[in-house]
Amino acid sequence: MDNNKRKELKVSAIRNGTVIDHIPSDKAFQVIKILNLENSSNQIYFGNSLESKKFGKKGIIKISDKYFKDEEINKIALVAPSATLIEITDYEVTKKENVHLPDYVEKIVKCFNPKCVTNIQGITTKFNVVQDHKGTMKLACHYCEKTMGKESIEFL
Amino acid sequence: MSNLVDRSLVSITDYSKDEIIQILDLAEEFEKDQRRQILNKHVVASLFFEPSTRTRLSFESAVQYMGGSIIGFASADTSSIRKGESLKDTILTVSNYSDLIVMRNPMDGSARYASEVSPVPIINAGDGANQHPTQCLLDLYSIRKTQGSLENINIAMIGDLKYGRTVHSLVQALSLFDATFHFVSPESLKMPSSVKTWIKNAGLEYHQYTDMMDIMPIADILYMTRIQGERFPDPLEYEKVKNAYILDNSMLTNSKDNMKVLHPLPRVNEINEDVDDNPKAYYFQQAKNGVYVRQALIAAILDLKL
Numbered sequence: 001m002d003n004n005k006r007k008e009l010k011v012s013a014i015r016n017g018t019v020i021d022h023i024p025s026d027k028a029f030q031v032i033k034i035l036n037l038e039n040s041s042n043q044i045y046f047g048n049s050l051e052s053k054k055f056g057k058k059g060i061i062k063i064s065d066k067y068f069k070d071e072e073i074n075k076i077a078l079v080a081p082s083a084t085l086i087e088i089t090d091y092e093v094t095k096k097e098n099v100h101l102p103d104y105v106e107k108i109v110k111c112f113n114p115k116c117v118t119n120i121q122g123i124t125t126k127f128n129v130v131q132d133h134k135g136t137m138k139l140a141c142h143y144c145e146k147t148m149g150k151e152s153i154e155f156l
Numbered sequence: 157m158s159n160l161v162d163r164s165l166v167s168i169t170d171y172s173k174d175e176i177i178q179i180l181d182l183a184e185e186f187e188k189d190q191r192r193q194i195l196n197k198h199v200v201a202s203l204f205f206e207p208s209t210r211t212r213l214s215f216e217s218a219v220q221y222m223g224g225s226i227i228g229f230a231s232a233d234t235s236s237i238r239k240g241e242s243l244k245d246t247i248l249t250v251s252n253y254s255d256l257i258v259m260r261n262p263m264d265g266s267a268r269y270a271s272e273v274s275p276v277p278i279i280n281a282g283d284g285a286n287q288h289p290t291q292c293l294l295d296l297y298s299i300r301k302t303q304g305s306l307e308n309i310n311i312a313m314i315g316d317l318k319y320g321r322t323v324h325s326l327v328q329a330l331s332l333f334d335a336t337f338h339f340v341s342p343e344s345l346k347m348p349s350s351v352k353t354w355i356k357n358a359g360l361e362y363h364q365y366t367d368m369m370d371i372m373p374i375a376d377i378l379y380m381t382r383i384q385g386e387r388f389p390d391p392l393e394y395e396k397v398k399n400a401y402i403l404d405n406s407m408l409t410n411s412k413d414n415m416k417v418l419h420p421l422p423r424v425n426e427i428n429e430d431v432d433d434n435p436k437a438y439y440f441q442q443a444k445n446g447v448y449v450r451q452a453l454i455a456a457i458l459d460l461k462l
Contacts (some may be wrong), residue, residue: 115262116263117263132349132353133349142265142268143265143269146264
């Protein structure tokens with residue numbers, strides 16, 4: 001049994017569902033929260049601070065019988081852009097891809113500007129995903145045009 | 157038919173360089189002859205959810221010089237907003253009564269939203285602390301008129317560069333014309349990094365100063381701003397900086413001959429009254445230019461022939 005195999009087995013395998021791998025350790029609990037997994041009745045296996053060649057420490061979440069929608073994948077990408085999404089069918093990997101930051105996110109994030117029309121009139125939020133001059137990811141509100149950093153992101 | 161027809165104007169970035177020039181050229185025609193009865197079959201709605209003297213009067217004047225009718229309200233107190241009506245419902249209703257809606261609203265982003273729900277075009281006359289594109293167009297008109305061109309201007313912006321929406325839009329617009337920017341402000345009111353990123357992405361230069369006198373020999377345009385108390389979350393912070401940058405006539409001695417002083421108005425005390433008689437003072441003419449620019453905008457959007 002090689003090292004990788006042993007590591008994988010630290011969190012039980014699932015028959016059908018999705019594995020979210022390569023989550024930075026300090027983001028793993030946040031990923032659980034934004035996906036509302038606390039209230040899920042699906043079987044969930046979760047490991048954190050596992051050794052990772054790429055990240056030093058990583059988190060992994062395995063959710064049985066659950067396949068994520070684009071909106072949910074966008075949420076994961078905003079919090080943990082390094083994450084890998086693996087879909088499992090009958091213990092076999094049927095799809096494996098890195099999440100990637102979309103150019104545009106709708107409905108999933110609240111604008112941090114209390115005077116923004118989206119907060120006052122309860123309108124669907126829309127943001128462009130942009131980079132500042134240092135290359136840091138920011139969200140620019142389609143309506144009030146304010147940009148917010150990761151630290152201000154509050155999911156709906 | 158021009159591509160501005162039936163299009164809302166929410167943010168100055170909605171317009172390309174050519175479209176900006178198109179509006180300024182048309183505004184020149186209105187400066188030559190302001191009383192053109194070309195709007196007499198139209199109704200313009202003027203919805204001011206918060207008070208504004210000059211922007212509202214300037215728009216109403218623009219409509220009336222062209223013979224148009226104007227309906228609307230000057231504050232939310234007299235509208236059904238008080239009864240709790242949503243912005244969407246107000247816009248949808250008023251669009252039944254008018255060909256074009258001019259709107260000022262205190263909510264940031266309200267103009268973009270209104271433009272998405274409205275069947276008639278919206279002109280943003282200020283949405284909270286966000287955008288005020290017609291101010292930007294009249295600033296551009298004033299710069300072009302006094303300097304002969306908009307290209308390669310050295311513009312100094314002074315005062316509240318953090319909260320002042322007019323300077324942010326003006327930076328975005330002048331970036332299309334290869335301006336060099338000089339920002340003069342107290343430390344707590346410096347230009348936000350998002351605006352500086354915009355300049356860098358346009359491959360242009362900006363310089364920052366705290367002493368106003370440093371830019372006097374360089375600037376073609378001195379764009380003064382009011383330090384606005386209502387934009388400060390902390391009144392103490394406002395008290396500390398409100399008198400920081402006051403221009404008086406003696407300070408203009410070393411300025412360039414072509415230099416003009418602009419200000420979006422109203423001023424409080426940031427330009428001493430002794431500047432008013434200096435030929436370099438241009439702020440009242442600048443406000444007058446606002447009417448020509450708004451006439452041009454309405455004419456372009458409603459496809460009126462001169």
